[in-house]
Structures are given as structure tokens and as C-alpha cells.
Amino acid sequence: MSNHLRTGVVSSASSTTHIDVQDYTGELDNTPRAQDVHDETVEKGQDGENDLWERDPSNPRNWSPARKWTTTALASFYTFVAPLGSSMMAPGLPDIALKYHITNPTVIALTLCIFLLSFAIGPLILAPLSEMYGRRWVLHIGNLVFLFVNLACALAPNANMFICFRFLAGFAGSTPLAIGGGVISDLFAERDRASAMAFYSMGPAVGPVMGGFITQSVGIQYVFYLITGLCGLASAVAVPLLKETYAPIIRQREARSPSDPEKVLPSGLTTAQIPESKLNYLWVNLTRPLFILTHSFVCFILSLYMALMYGIYYLMFATFPSLFTDVYHWSIGVGGLAYLGLGFGFFLSAVLGAKISDKMYVYLATKNGGEGQPEMRVPALIFGSFFVPVGLFWYGWSAQAEIHWIMPIIGTSIYGFGLMTTFLPIQLYLVDSFVYGASAIAAAALFRSFLGFIFPLFGTQMFAALGYGWGNTLLAGLAIVIGIPFPVWIYFAGERIRSSSTLFH
Secondary structure, rough: OHHHHHHOOOOOOOOOOOOOOOHHHHHHHHOOOOOOOOOOOOHHHHHHHHHHHHHOOOOOHOOHHHHHHHOOOOOOOHHHHHHHHHHHHHHHHHHHHHHHHHOOOHHHHHHHHHHHHHHHHHHHHHHHHHHOOOOOHHHHHHHHHHHHHHHHHHHHHOHHHHHHHHHHHHHHHHHHHHHHHHHHHHHHOOOHHHHHHHHHHHHHHHHHHHHHHHHHHHOOHHHHHHHHHHHHHHHHHHHHHOOOOOOHHHHHHHOOOOOOOOOOOOOOHHHHOOOOHHHHHHHHHHHHHHHHHOOOOOHHHHHHHHHHHHHHHHHHHHHHHHHHHHOOOOOOHHHHHHHHHHHHHHHHHHHHHHHHHHHHHHHHHHHOOOOOOOOHHHHHHHHHHHHHHHHHHHHHHHHHHOOOOOHHHHHHHHHHHHHHHHHHHHHHHHHHHHHHHHHHHHHHHHHHHHHHHHHHHHHHHHHHHHHHHHHHHHHHHHHHHHHHEEEHHHHHHHHHHOOOOOOOO
């Protein structure tokens, strides 16, 4: 395998995954090691065909910049709306409790975080569906389902129905998160993907700011009406304009009905990429992430760290309303502004964190004779990991002391910067180092969303028992224990671990 294949950033959880054989260890020796269909090594008999495809105007990599960025903007809009739905209701949790007569704090938190339980499961099913039927219509249908279940949330007559519809919303909302990264990798080479991916993380941070004022002004149900309207707008624009980007599907359609009768058509790629046994294909994609998670300590520990940070993130979402309304006496509308700290940290990470990560990687690769290694992603992870406990200490003890409201918000900004600065290196390391990078990313996403579901359920009780100071100190201690020594160990021992396992490149 070339260095280009070893070091490139490849497709996210929706990348191509091969299932030619029946067991996990056997398939590692008989299938391509790269996840990105554009960059994979092909057999000699297909070299000419793939050279033609690299120059083919229908190849999404060869589209005009305007067409690429239009497609990126449409996919990003889908991907922005779904996380918006996960968090936009957070400032309105007290209103949800009043509307449905909920007094148990765990059930109140459940109305928010049940979304994440199905959000974790969805990509395991939806990503392979996008490889069987294409990205385009899976995105469209997922968005339309998301529209209807959010409308149902607004009209739900009782708490049980509301929680049920929130669960369904999480599953439908996971569609663009499962597929959006694949769309970007279909369109852009590795060096161009970072800017295209930067917009994806902003939805959860922006949502509560809007949700607080909507809840205070016209009621919590209008939060879901707004999400429904945004989904409708996204569909109205994307259905006619968004084109298919997944190469095997495009080539399969060309083979069935070529636009140019004299064009040389691919003979091998289609059958290699589109599965014959669709049920088997779905089963392998469902179980492979769990296999990697339970058979690779590296994947487990990085996924655990990512999950811990994501769990704390949603714990903040669930506990901000009580902190800023009860302690700082903010209204529900103004309380939504408390989430701007996280959003600013995310934005700062998108501007600075990604550049720092890229410069570290390029510097280390240059020192290594121009050859990059997955472990060169880890220094950026270690850098970001120092900000996580600092932000938690700052936020927790300033809230505990009830000093000026800007202090806990500054703490959440530091935490938000650390969270996003560590997320990117973890995902890039998983993609770069594992043979089935898409499955490793799916394993991390499953673990992450599960803790995002669990943490808010005990957050109120934990802070009631320990206070904001000691509660966040406990979380910061866990972040230090998991997030600093283990990445350092991976940096020094990662290459040796990879060379001794068939799960790694």
C-alpha cells in the first residue's frame, strides 16, 4: 500500500465496507485495506478502468468547484438540522416538565437524552443502506421522517408519546451524521476535507440559544415546529439539487444505461462494491463495530475517552437550565445564551484547533522523511486533552461559588475547545490506523452516544449530592486519567501494537 493510502483521511462511518467472506479475521486478508473507494488499490486487470474513472466527468471528484460546494452545502444543511433537534429543547426542559406534569428529574432528563439512544443505533443500519442504494435518497427519506416525528413531538398528548417520538427522531436524525462524512469524502481529496467538515459540529451548540427564546416567547412546542420547518426547507432545496455522490452507485447506473454508447464501462468495480446478500451485508456492518470495540484496547480506550467527553457535554445541556435559572435567576430565554460558551469553544477549535492539528501532523511527517503515521495524530489529541479538565474545574468551582455568570461560561468555552480539539485527532487516528476505519468510527459513535444518553440521567442527582464543584472535579479527574496517559502510551507504542494485529494497517 502506498503512503498516500496509509496516511490519507478517508471516509467516515458511511465509507465502503467489504463483506466478501464470513469471519472478521479472514476478511482482513482478502479485501482492500483502505475504506475510500476513490483511493483503493485495485487488481491489475482493473487499472485501466480506474484510470478512466479518475478522469471521468461523472466522478464527483472531478465536478466543478461550484457543484462540489453546492452539494457540500446541502449535505451540511441536513447535518446541521439533525443535531439541532437533539439539543434545541434543552433550555425548555422546565416547560416540558410542566406541560406533561413530570416531577421525576430522571424522566425530565430522559425527554432530552432518549434522542441519543437511537442516534447511536441508526448509523449502523443507515450507513450500509447508503452503500446499497446511494447517499442521496437515504438522506432525503431520513430528513422527511425527521420532519414528521418532530411534528409529532410538538403535538404529543402525553409524556410517554413524547419520549417515543423523541426516540424515533433520534434514529431519523442520525441519517446525515451517518452519511454526511461519506458525501464529503466522495467529493474531496484528503487535503481538502477539513474545511468542508467544519460546519458539522455547530448544530448542538446553536440549538439551545434559539430554543431558549422560542420557549419563552411562544412555547416549547414551537421549538419542534421550527425544526419541522427547517426540515421542510432543507428538503425543498435538496431534493431537486442534491446529486448522487457515491462512486459505485454512479458506475453501476452508468453500466446499466450509459450516456455514451462508445464509453468503456467498468466490468469489475460494481460487483466488488454492491453486495449480493443485502441481509448479510447489514449483519456484518451491525456486528463488526462491536467486534473491533471488544477486540482492540486502542479502539476501546479512545472510544471511552470520546464517550466520556460527549457524556459530560450532554450533562451540561441537561443541567444548565437549573443552574442558570435557579442560581443566576435567568429567564428561560436568556438562559439559552448560556450555551454560547460551548459554541464559542467549538468555533475557536474549528478555526485554531484544526490548524494546530494539521501543522503538528505535517511537521512530524516531514521529520519522518515525508511519511505520515497514524500516531502523528496523537500529539494534537494530547494538546486538546489538557483543556478538558481545566474547563471542567473552571466551570464547576465558579458555579459552586456562584460568582459572576461569565466565569462558568468561560469554563464551558475552554471545555468546548478541548472537546472539539480532541474529537478530530481521535477520529482521524481510528480511520488511519484500522483496516476497517468506518467500523472503528461507528464503534466510537455507538459508545459516545450511549454515554451521552446515560450521563444526563444521573446528573441532577450527582450535583445535588456533590455540588457543582466536586461533581465537575470528579469528571475532570476521569478525563485526566483516561485522556492523558493513554494517548501518550498510544503515541509511543501504537506502531508496535498495529504491527502485531490484523485489525490495523
